[in-house]
Every structure is written in C-alpha cells, then in structure tokens.
Amino acid sequence: MNKRLLHIFTLALLSSCSAASESSSSSRANRTPVAYNTVVECTLYDGMSKQSATLTTIGSGMEVQVMDTVDAYFVKARVTKDGKPVTGYMYRTCFPQR
Structure with a gap:
C-alpha cells in the first residue's frame, strides 16, 4: 500500500x-512590447556592441517599444523611422530606472 x-x-x-x-x-x-520614453539621446544598433552598425539615433523623450531585455546592458527595441518600424538594440541606460 x-x-x-x-x-x-x-x-x-x-x-x-x-x-x-x-x-x-x-x-x-x-509578451507584448512596452513603450518607454528615452531620457537621453541614444543610438539604435543592429547588434549588441558599439562597433555594430547604427540604424538610427533616438532623441531624448522619444517613445521606444522595448520588446525584450536581452542582457545586462542591452534591450531589444523597436522605433518608427520615416513611418517604418526599425528593430535593433539599445543600451539600458537610455531609459529611466524602474
């Protein structure tokens, strides 16, 4: 038993x-993307290093959709440039601390 x-x-x-x-x-x-506003001017890269190609520059206060937190330094983000969505990687320091 x-x-x-x-x-x-x-x-x-x-x-x-x-x-x-x-x-x-x-x-x-x-998960769905979460909208954040940048606190400083930042760059959207096509990879996860400063040597990666620059896709666009995002000004302070612009809205960015954060899709995923990739690692301790980068997030995967999507922005709209000239009416088209552009997806890349940004430093976490571009956003306010939460």
Whole structure:
C-alpha cells in the first residue's frame, strides 16, 4: 500500500513540474512590447556592441517599444523611422530606472 501511494505522489509531482514548465514558456512567448520614453539621446544598433552598425539615433523623450531585455546592458527595441518600424538594440541606460 505504501509503495502504491509513493508511486502516485511521484507521478503527481512529475506531472505538475511538466505543466509548470509548459505554462512558463508559453507566457514568455505572449509578451507584448512596452513603450518607454528615452531620457537621453541614444543610438539604435543592429547588434549588441558599439562597433555594430547604427540604424538610427533616438532623441531624448522619444517613445521606444522595448520588446525584450536581452542582457545586462542591452534591450531589444523597436522605433518608427520615416513611418517604418526599425528593430535593433539599445543600451539600458537610455531609459529611466524602474
């Protein structure tokens, strides 16, 4: 009887871990961009270094849609330039601390 209960609890534990991992990955995929205003003039790069090509320069106070926090220094961002969306990478220091 004790072995049977142990097996049932083990199966329940494994199924709950599997369900938790599926729900966390699906919620990450459903994130929408968040609008922020820059606090200083910044550059939108096509890669994650200062040696990357410059896509555009964003002035202070302009709205930027932050799509993902890539690492400790960069965020993936989207801006509108000449009526077209441009996606690239910006330094986190361009935005106010939250």
